[in-house]
Amino acid sequence: xxxxxxxxxxxxxxxxxxxxxxxxxxxxxxxxxxxxxxxxxxxxxxxxxxxxxxxxxxxxxxxxxxxxxxxxxxxxxxxxxxxxxxxxxxxxxxxxxxxxxxxxxxxxxxxxxxxxxxxxxxxxxxxxxxxxxxxxxxxxxxxxxxxxxxxxxxxxxxxxxxxxxxxxxxxxxxxxxxxxxxxxxxxxxxxxxxxxxxxxxxxxxxxxxxxxxxxxxxxxxxxxxxxxxxxxxxxxxxxxxxxxxxxxxxxxxxxxxxxxxxxxxxxxxxxxxxxxxxxxxxxxxxxxxxxxxxxxxxxxxxxxxxxxxxxxxxxxxxxxxxxxxxxxxxxxxxxxxxxxxxxxxxxxxxxxxxxxxxxxxxxxxxxxxxxxxxxxxxxxxxxxxxxxxxxxxxxxxxxxxxxxxxxxxxxxxxxxxxxxxxxxxxxxxxxxxxxxxxxxxxxxxxxxxxxxxxxxxxxxxxxxxxxxxxxxxxxxxxxxxxxxxxxxxxxxxxxxxxxxxxxxxxxxxxxxxxxxxxxxxxxxxxxxxxxxxxxxxxxxxxxxxxxxxxxxxxxxxxxxxxxxxxxxxxxxxxxxxxxxxxxxxxxxxxxxxxxxxxxxxxxxxxxxxxxxxxxxxxxxxxxxxxxxxxxxxxxxxxxxxxxxxxxxxxxxxxxxxxxxxxxxxxxxxxxxxxxxxxxxxxxxxxxxxxxxxxxxxxxxxxxxxxxxxxxxxxxxxxxxxxxxxxxxxxxxxxxxxxxxxxxxxxxxxxxxxxxxxxxxxxxxxxxxxxxxxxxxxxxxxxxxxxx
Numbered sequence: 001x002x003x004x005x006x007x008x009x010x011x012x013x014x015x016x017x018x019x020x021x022x023x024x025x026x027x028x029x030x031x032x033x034x035x036x037x038x039x040x041x042x043x044x045x046x047x048x049x050x051x052x053x054x055x056x057x058x059x060x061x062x063x064x065x066x067x068x069x070x071x072x073x074x075x076x077x078x079x080x081x082x083x084x085x086x087x088x089x090x091x092x093x094x095x096x097x098x099x100x101x102x103x104x105x106x107x108x109x110x111x112x113x114x115x116x117x118x119x120x121x122x123x124x125x126x127x128x129x130x131x132x133x134x135x136x137x138x139x140x141x142x143x144x145x146x147x148x149x150x151x152x153x154x155x156x157x158x159x160x161x162x163x164x165x166x167x168x169x170x171x172x173x174x175x176x177x178x179x180x181x182x183x184x185x186x187x188x189x190x191x192x193x194x195x196x197x198x199x200x201x202x203x204x205x206x207x208x209x210x211x212x213x214x215x216x217x218x219x220x221x222x223x224x225x226x227x228x229x230x231x232x233x234x235x236x237x238x239x240x241x242x243x244x245x246x247x248x249x250x251x252x253x254x255x256x257x258x259x260x261x262x263x264x265x266x267x268x269x270x271x272x273x274x275x276x277x278x279x280x281x282x283x284x285x286x287x288x289x290x291x292x293x294x295x296x297x298x299x300x301x302x303x304x305x306x307x308x309x310x311x312x313x314x315x316x317x318x319x320x321x322x323x324x325x326x327x328x329x330x331x332x333x334x335x336x337x338x339x340x341x342x343x344x345x346x347x348x349x350x351x352x353x354x355x356x357x358x359x360x361x362x363x364x365x366x367x368x369x370x371x372x373x374x375x376x377x378x379x380x381x382x383x384x385x386x387x388x389x390x391x392x393x394x395x396x397x398x399x400x401x402x403x404x405x406x407x408x409x410x411x412x413x414x415x416x417x418x419x420x421x422x423x424x425x426x427x428x429x430x431x432x433x434x435x436x437x438x439x440x441x442x443x444x445x446x447x448x449x450x451x452x453x454x455x456x457x458x459x460x461x462x463x464x465x466x467x468x469x470x471x472x473x474x475x476x477x478x479x480x481x482x483x484x485x486x487x488x489x490x491x492x493x494x495x496x497x498x499x500x501x502x503x504x505x506x507x508x509x510x511x512x513x514x515x516x517x518x519x520x521x522x523x524x525x526x527x528x529x530x531x532x533x534x535x536x537x538x539x540x541x542x543x544x545x546x547x548x549x550x551x552x553x554x555x556x557x558x559x560x561x562x563x564x565x566x567x568x569x570x571x572x573x574x575x576x577x578x579x580x581x582x583x584x585x586x587x588x589x590x591x592x593x594x595x596x597x598x599x600x601x602x603x604x605x606x607x608x609x610x611x612x613x614x615x616x617x618x619x620x621x622x623x624x625x626x627x628x629x630x631x632x633x634x635x636x637x638x639x640x641x642x643x644x645x646x647x648x649x650x651x652x653x654x655x656x657x658x659x660x661x662x663x664x665x666x667x668x669x670x671x672x673x674x675x676x677x678x679x680x681x682x683x684x685x686x687x688x689x690x691x692x693x694x695x696x697x698x699x700x701x702x703x704x705x706x707x708x709x710x711x712x713x714x715x716x717x718x719x720x721x722x723x724x725x726x727x728x729x730x731x732x733x734x735x736x737x738x739x740x741x742x743x744x745x746x747x748x749x750x751x752x753x754x755x756x757x758x759x760x761x762x763x764x765x766x767x768x769x770x771x772x773x774x775x776x777x778x779x780x781x782x783x784x785x786x787x
Contacts, residue, residue: 009038009052009085012062016076017105017404018047018069019150022136024094025178026070032173034061037089042097042149044464046105051092052085071137072107072284074404094179097149106142106150106462108400109228109380111286111319113138115176120321121329126165129207129329131322132189132374136180138284142403142438143229143380144182148462152181156375163188190374192322196367198359210325213370217326218335222246224344224358224366228320229380229399229438230351231344231358233365234260236336240303243340247305249365251347253637256307258288258314258382262327262337267291269299270338271313276387285400286319287383292651301338309633309641311648314384316341319400322372343381350441350451353379378458379451380438388744389751394768395742397425398439403459405433406766406776409515410546415783416456417471418480419775420500422528422639423768424448426456426480427775428465434510434779435463436767443479452483471496471782473503473774475530496782500529501540502549503777504737504769509546510780511766511773516546518733520762521725523718523750526738526770527567527620527640536560538618538738539684541721543729546781553671553682553721555622556580559613561606570624570642571595571634572603577625579607581687583694590631590697619714619740622686629693630706640739646703647743650711653704667692667713671720682721689713715749722754735762737777739770 014023019042027040027049034057040049051061066078112120116133119125127133134140144156152158162170166185169177177183184190186206194209204212217223217234220242225232233250235242237259247253261267264281271291273281280289290312307313318324328335344352344362352358353376359369384396394401414430424440437459441448460467472484474497481497488495498506505522514520522542531537532551539555558573558580566572574591578584585592585600592600607613620643627633627642632649636642667689674683693706722734734754741747747763754761767773 006055007052007085008055008058009050009083010058010062010080011083012049012051012065012078012080013046014065014075014078015046017072017074017107019148020107020141020145020181021072022070022180023047023073025136025173027065028092028094028173030061030064031092036061037092039093039095041095042151044148050083052089072110074105097151105405106145106148106403108142108402108404109140110138110284110400112321112324116321117324120324127185129325130186130189131192131210131325131372132184133321134180134182134184135176136178137176139182140228143376143378144374145462146377150181155181156377157182157184160184160188160190190372193371195359195369195371197363209370213368214326214328214333214335216368217339221367222249222365224362224369225322225326226355226358226371227322229376230353231362232341233344233362234339234341237302237306237338237340238300238336240305243303243305246340250342254308254641255638256310256314257340257342258316259302259306260316260318260323260327260339260341264317266301266337267315267317270302270315274387276390280385280387280392281315281317285383286317287385287400288314288316290314290384290386290395306340309645309648311651316382348442348445350448351379351381378438378455386744389748392765393744393747394764394766395770396423396439396772397436397768402438403435403462405435406511408432408434408510408780409513410780411785412779412783413468413785414465415469415471415779416460416467417775417778417782418484419778420473420771421478421480423770423772424452424480425772425775427779428460428463429779429783430465434776435459436776439772449479449483467493469494469496469783471498471778473497473530474499498778498781499532501537501542501738502544503774503781505542505544505549505735505777506546506781507767507773507777508735508737508762508764510776511764512762519543519545519731520733520735521722521731522549522735522737524738525619525740527618536614536616536618538616538620539622540617541725543725543731546784551681552725553684555617555619556683556685557615557617559607559610560616560621561603561613563612563614566621569635570628573621573625574628575603576607577622577686577690581690583690588698589629589694591628591634594634623740626693626710629690630697630703632703632707643740643743646707647745649703650707650745653708665709665712666716667709669713669717671717671724682724684717684721711745711749714746715753718750719753719757722759723757732758733760733762737764737769741769
């Protein structure tokens with residue numbers, strides 16, 4: 001070293017995602033390179049180090065620790081202060097982790113890195129074909145950590161003592177596995193087991209288990225496979241019989257399956273892949289990416305029954321060594337190059353994680369179970385994302401993302417927001433962090449509620465958030481709200497309730513860093529949300545900030561005949577909308593023809609007498625109605641099926657952006673006021689839309705043009721209402737939220753026209769627009785602290 005030779009000692013505290021990502025080995029190597037003495041440790045606050053040496057070297061250390069962190073680390077802050085030099089240091093050491101108060105951030109589970117994949121395939125490497133190969137740059141984190149600080153004895157790897165070889169690597173500063181807590185090898189690591197059922201008395205182990213699993217998949221079997229955050233059900237995606245068997249056993253209807261492909265080249269045979277989608281597929285998170293399928297003859301790798309009626313195919317690449325081995329290494333016997341990989345559960349239940357439980361719960365679904373003995377501490381489903389308008393749009397935020405927090409633009413008091421009942425995720429918040437949970441699921445099953453309780457306890461413990469407030473939706477029938485109310489009564493904590501669509505808009509504002517001092521035009525389009533008037537909202541335009549909102553405009557309400565019956569049967573919504581528009585139920589309309597004369601008579605009486613017909617302004621239900629009216633989908637077997645199939649029909653008729661010249665060809669809503677009160681909300685009447693669609697259908701139009709013109713009509717409505725709102729309020733920022741904006745065609749079109757009109761458009765990029773992002777909005781609305 002040259003320069004200042006005066007000795008200096010500084011204590012450095014690094015906060016962020018700095019545990020379980022190789023940060024202490026990085027600090028050790030950096031200090032050794034700069035000739036510094038001292039030590040480094042983990043504590044509940046992050047990573048703390050003391051370094052001593054020449055002043056310039058110490059300054060370089062403090063700069064580079066933030067600028068050159070390990071690949072998986074996210075440095076939120078670096079603080080350092082001078083401390084007295086010590087004469088007793090000899091070299092640099094890693095000290096055992098310390099407990100105490102504080103908070104650090106746990107890394108999400110991360111896909112197997114390229115170095116580990118090379119070793120996995122190298123016959124000369126001692127971890128050749130080891131299903132649990134990992135290092136400081138990859139592998140399980142969130143799903144195995146039981147408490148902080150992050151050390152092996154605080155993970156589910158605590159039961160696996162390291163062999164001498166792993167111990168040498170773990171303690172060698174220059175090794176890639178230096179202090180890699182999940183380190184394992186064939187001698188000391190977890191083991192694979194294949195069972196044919198709970199009564200199997202001769203299970204296969206290790207290599208024999210894997211070989212039989214591959215053979216079973218090739219023969220058309222359904223295999224339960226234990227992964228990072230739970231079990232999958234897998235089968236050969238190219239085998240129509242295997243796909244049909246899995247679909248029938250799981251009672252999945254026509255809901256699309258996701259697939260696991262062996263390579264990017266295979267993916268490119270299946271679907272169109274943009275640069276941004278390629279980065280997601282190959283990146284360290286490896287979510288399920290929704291890709292537009294080729295419109296030419298479909299590839300033989302995927303049977304038609306994998307994703308019937310969907311414009312997209314959900315695809316992921318292997319993110320664990322076990323996945324890579326299931327798909328085969330060079331020289332392995334031939335096998336499927338694409339596997340269906342769907343959550344290991346029955347409809348409505350949470351994903352199975354415990355081995356004994358999996359043998360029971362998945363009995364009748366799987367032909368065999370490929371399991372291992374590394375426990376899963378917290379369930380974590382696969383994340384689902386898509387690229388929309390060149391940017392990431394989360395559909396389900398879970399593995400690879402949770403529990404990494406969302407930075408908040410304003411501080412919040414310690415609180416737990418419980419989200420909604422569909423696609424539930426909850427959120428723990430404190431100060432300027434919000435920790436979103438992994439995907440929990442729909443809260444309509446006792447097992448899901450139990451999983452929810454366990455997950456809330458784990459996340460609040462992991463984040464050191466002790467809630468001083470509970471937050472829930474205003475819907476009186478939500479199970480999540482009932483849970484929050486009981487928990488509040490038991491704990492004595494206050495319960496705050498937040499209107500559903502206000503939370504949607506607030507979540508978009510929060511993830512974009514808005515501090516709430518200026519309101520936005522919030523477009524909240526979804527299927528169901530409890531309104532202030534006790535009706536079902538869902539086609540809402542709000543003038544909103546974090547303090548409150550005003551209902552500026554909404555869809556004209558129509559009856560929701562039979563509640564859930566209308567949701568399950570879109571033809572009922574179509575007939576309700578036609579009646580509200582003054583249009584007859586003619587036999588030549590698909591939605592009329594699908595209903596029997598008896599059904600029509602009963603429905604007509606129900607609507608006339610207003611029996612079980614709560615009014616709804618839902619945009620999601622209008623999508624359902626048009627889907628049935630156009631003959632696309634009359635009955636649904638999974639959420640948003642009718643809307644997704646309508647989008648697919650529109651795509652078949654789109655040559656450019658669906659927002660191009662939207663007003664020239666679009667169906668038109670009438671936007672007007674019901675009263676002269678300037679504060680009364682505007683009403684968007686879809687009657688002209690329905691009349692035009694009926695005319696097109698009677699003129700012989702196919703579903704594609706009807707679907708396209710409807711999408712263009714909704715885009716034109718959004719454009720018009722935002723123009724009116726800007727004229728009246730001066731607001732030029734628009735937030736798009738709610739589950740309808742998982743529709744990429746609609747979202748792209750709205751962004752195009754609004755940005756073309758000079759609006760700043762906020763759309764979801766970090767949390768889902770559907771109810772999976774609801775808890776973030778609840779948190780920032782209800783728990784903001786006085787600064």
